[in-house]
Amino acid sequence: MIAPDTVRAPSPSTSFLREVIAAASTATRLQLCIQCGTCGGSCPSAADMDHTPRQLFAMVRAGMRDEVLRSNTPWMCLTCNLCVVRCPQEIRIPDVMAVLKSLADREGTTPGSAAPDFSRTFVSNIHRYGRSYEIGLVARHYLRHYPLRLPGMAPAGISMLAKGRMGFGIHRIRQIRELNAILDRASQLEARQ
Amino acid sequence: MSHYLYYPGCSMDGSGKAYGQSLDVVCDRLGIDLEEIDDWNCCGAFEYFAISQPRAYALVGRNLALAQQQRDGSDTLVAPCSACFLNLAKTDYTLRSDPALAGTVNAALDAGGLHYDPGSVQVRHLLEVIVREIGIDAVEGAVTQPLHGLRVAPYLGCLVTRPDYDRHWSLREHPHEFDQLLSALGADVVDFPLRTDCCGGHMTQISPDTGLELIRRLVDAADRLQADLLVTVCPMCQMNVDLYQAEMNHRFGTSYHMPILFFTQLMGLAFGAEPKQVGIGSEIVSARYALNRRHVRPFEAVAEDEPATPRRSRRSQALPMPRMPEPDEHPEVRS
Numbered sequence: 001m002i003a004p005d006t007v008r009a010p011s012p013s014t015s016f017l018r019e020v021i022a023a024a025s026t027a028t029r030l031q032l033c034i035q036c037g038t039c040g041g042s043c044p045s046a047a048d049m050d051h052t053p054r055q056l057f058a059m060v061r062a063g064m065r066d067e068v069l070r071s072n073t074p075w076m077c078l079t080c081n082l083c084v085v086r087c088p089q090e091i092r093i094p095d096v097m098a099v100l101k102s103l104a105d106r107e108g109t110t111p112g113s114a115a116p117d118f119s120r121t122f123v124s125n126i127h128r129y130g131r132s133y134e135i136g137l138v139a140r141h142y143l144r145h146y147p148l149r150l151p152g153m154a155p156a157g158i159s160m161l162a163k164g165r166m167g168f169g170i171h172r173i174r175q176i177r178e179l180n181a182i183l184d185r186a187s188q189l190e191a192r193q
Numbered sequence: 194m195s196h197y198l199y200y201p202g203c204s205m206d207g208s209g210k211a212y213g214q215s216l217d218v219v220c221d222r223l224g225i226d227l228e229e230i231d232d233w234n235c236c237g238a239f240e241y242f243a244i245s246q247p248r249a250y251a252l253v254g255r256n257l258a259l260a261q262q263q264r265d266g267s268d269t270l271v272a273p274c275s276a277c278f279l280n281l282a283k284t285d286y287t288l289r290s291d292p293a294l295a296g297t298v299n300a301a302l303d304a305g306g307l308h309y310d311p312g313s314v315q316v317r318h319l320l321e322v323i324v325r326e327i328g329i330d331a332v333e334g335a336v337t338q339p340l341h342g343l344r345v346a347p348y349l350g351c352l353v354t355r356p357d358y359d360r361h362w363s364l365r366e367h368p369h370e371f372d373q374l375l376s377a378l379g380a381d382v383v384d385f386p387l388r389t390d391c392c393g394g395h396m397t398q399i400s401p402d403t404g405l406e407l408i409r410r411l412v413d414a415a416d417r418l419q420a421d422l423l424v425t426v427c428p429m430c431q432m433n434v435d436l437y438q439a440e441m442n443h444r445f446g447t448s449y450h451m452p453i454l455f456f457t458q459l460m461g462l463a464f465g466a467e468p469k470q471v472g473i474g475s476e477i478v479s480a481r482y483a484l485n486r487r488h489v490r491p492f493e494a495v496a497e498d499e500p501a502t503p504r505r506s507r508r509s510q511a512l513p514m515p516r517m518p519e520p521d522e523h524p525e526v527r528s
Contacts, residue, residue, distance in 0.1 A: 023246060025291045044391050048403045076400065078407075079239050079279075080391035081355035085365045092356070101243040115243075115399040122240035126252065130234040132203040141398060149401065152443060156436050156477050163475040165208045174232045178305035179255060185304035186251040189297050 013063035020060055022193070024099045032089040033057045039083035039093050049073040053083065053093055056100075069107055074100040075115040114145040127180060130173030135166050195326065198260050198270045198314070199227035202277035202428070203235050208436075209428030211472025212273060215457035216319070218471055222335050222464045223327050227271060230259050236280040239395060250294060251301040253284040258307035260314045269326075273319040275352040275427035276394075282316040286358040318353050320426045320456065321361055324370045329377045337465040339379025343487040345459070346385040346420035347371045348411065350392055350430040365389070374456070375424060378463040383418040387411055392430040397437050405441045408433055412441070412451045421483035423453040431455060435477045452480035462489060 021030055033054075040052030050071045051059065059068050077097040084093055101116070110116045118141055125133045138157075142150055160166040173179065205213040220227060233256050241249040260270045272278035288295040288311035295311050302308055323332065349371050354362040362368045366389055375382045390411060396404030411434060415423050425431050434453040442448055454476065461471035462484075473480060 025246070025287050025294050027287050027290045044407060045396070045400075045403050048400060075243075076403065078351075078391045078394050078396065078403075080351035080394070082351065082366070082389075082391070084356045095242075098239075098242040098249075099246060102245050105244055113399075118395065118399050119240040119243040122238065123244050126235050126237060126241065132207075132235045132238070134203070134207050138398070146401070149440070152440055156439055159477050160208065160436065163477075165210055165475060167207065173234055175305070178307075179234055179252075182251050182255055182301050182305040182307070183248050186248040186297070186301035187245070189300055190245060190247045 014061070016063045016065045016068070017061050019065075020096070020099055020103070023103065024095060027092060028095045028099070029089060029091045030057065030060070030096050033061075033091055034089055036088060038086050038088065042082045042086050044080060044082070045076045045078055049076045053077075053097075057096070060100075066109070068100065069104040069109040072113075072115075073097070074104065075110070075113065114141070117141070117145065127183065128172075128176075129170055130176050130179050131171050133170055135168060136170075194224050194226050196226045196228065196267045197317075197322065198263060198267060199229045200233055200236075200256060200260070200270055200272045200277060200281065201229060202272060202274035204274060204428035204432075208432045209274070209455070211458060211475045212428055212431070212455045213472075215455055215461045215466075215471035216273060218461040218464065218466045219323075219457045222461075222466075223323075223331060225322075225327065228263070228265075228267075230256060230263060230270070233259060236277045238276055238280075242280075247294070247297050247301070250284055250287065250298050253280050254288070254298045254302055254309050255305065255307060257281065257285060257314055257316075258302055258309040261309055262307075264314070268313065269315045269317055269322070271317055271319055271322050273426075274429070275318065275350055276429055278316065278318040279352040282358055285311060285314065285316055317361075318426070320349075320353060320371065320374075324374055325361070329370075329373055332374060332460065333377040336378055336463045338463055338489075340459060340463050340487075340489055341379050341381075343380045343459075343484070343489055344383055344419060344421045345375055345380045345424045346383050346415040346418060346422070347375055347388055348385065348415075348423045348425050348430060348434075348453070349388050350425060350427045351389055353426060354389060371426070371456070375459065378459055380459065380463075383415075383420050385415065385418065385420070387414045392427075392433040394429060394433075397433055401440075401444075404433065405437065405444050408437055408441045409445055409447070412438065412449045413447075415451050416449055420451070421487060422480055423451060424456050424459055425453055426456055428455075431476075438478050450478060450482075452476055452478045452483055454480055 035054055037054045040046045040054050046052055051073050056073050074097040077094055079094040104110050105116050121137055121140060125137060237249050237252045241252055272281055299308055354365045354368050357365050372382045391407055393404035393407040431453050458471045458473060
């Protein structure tokens with residue numbers, strides 16, 4: 001007598017799902033995803049994503065940590081919240097994407113990409129001045145990632161300067177030291193979690 | 194005099210300068226008194242949340258804590274920029290619903306001598322305050338020079354009505370309040386189906402293919418509806434459509450000329466302010482031709498402002514938008 005063939009799915013590790021949920025606020029509700037695909041169908045940038053949000057969430061559940069953190073999907077999220085208002089489970093999808101971005105950034109799985117670099121430059125300006133510094137941010141970013149777009153953008157950029165919509169002046173907030181103390185304390189608390 | 198706490202955001206005296214200038218005029222005419230939060234910091238846009246959640250919430254939390262300290266008569270905090278508004282509203286909502294996170298944020302704020310009690314400040318977008326608290330009737334009452342004949346496409350963008358944590362809006366995809374406000378100014382408001390579509394946000398910086406296509410859809414839809422201009426409530430939407438329109442035209446081989454103004458600029462004009470007072474002329478895609486053509490205000494030097502080919506090129510390689518019915522096809526809907 002031959003034993004019947006049994007097909008057993010390898011039980012996926014849920015450790016990555018738990019990691020993502022722990023890093024997100026409880027208001028994010030990722031664990032409630034029912035895989036309906038409304039998010040990807042609504043998403044204006046889905047065409048440029050490696051995986052639709054639904055696929056990505058299935059991959060999170062399947063424990064495909066490396067693949068998820070290498071996917072461009074979180075970085076293509078526009079945070080337009082169209083998926084949020086259509087999601088039958090009211091999952092805060094852009095907030096899940098933000099968590100995945102911060103994990104990928106910490107792991108360094110997005111080398112050379114313009115998106116994380118833009119975020120990092122923006123954040124370092126906040127630490128330095130407490131405000132965004134548009135011209136410094138844009139100039140550095142274009143020189144580094146899009147030098148070929150510069151000639152085409154030059155006339156509009158010069159108009160921005162001429163019309164006073166972009167200035168070289170920097171505004172630094174008075175309590176920049178206190179702000180950095182707050183952000184440092186938040187970093188310590190984050191590391192302890 | 195209505196008194197509110199005010200969080201201007203970084204673009205109000207930078208790329209969105211015209212928004213700030215025109216807001217001054219609107220506040221003056223409607224008796225709105227905005228008290229700026231002292232020593233506020235950047236809300237982090239979408240960038241800080243991509244690096245760290247607790248730090249991003251603490252960054253925004255500092256502004257909420259400063260607002261709480263400054264409460265005096267009003268606990269409503271008004272933000273004119275949709276991204277700042279979203280971050281402030283999202284942080285308040287998330288701290289209200291996640292006490293553990295609120296504890297972390299307050300422990301961080303303590304390092305700067307601050308504290309925030311979630312829910313102690315009501316975060317509102319400027320548009321919501323004008324529509325709901327000042328009221329469309331009061332706006333209509335202040336109009337001295339109605340914008341008759343000016344065809345405007347109301348472009349709200351995504352973040353004012355979405356996710357709308359506390360359900361302040363009629364609808365989150367096709368709200369009608371902005372249309373009503375612009376109608377009250379006497380403008381001819383087109384039924385703009387993309388009113389809450391995304392302008393691409395920071396995609397023009399990190400993925401131009403994505404960003405320029407989203408800008409093309411907006412401009413193309415407004416052009417097909419024969420709008421004279423787009424009207425926005427957000428400095429980022431304004432900058433994307435205005436500053437990147439030339440690059441978008443170049444990319445798709447089109448020749449659109451679709452100006453985009455802030456709603457406060459049109460309000461100022463309708464209240465009788467001079468175009469310069471409300472920052473008209475600081476846009477890259479000039480609105481002068483459109484305003485002249487509709488006799489909203491006489492400008493000098495009309496001819497040189499007229500775009501060579503105001504309508505869309507037939508050489509466009511891009512996929513067409515689904516066609517909207519012409520206004521007279523369904524007169525019962527709206528003209």
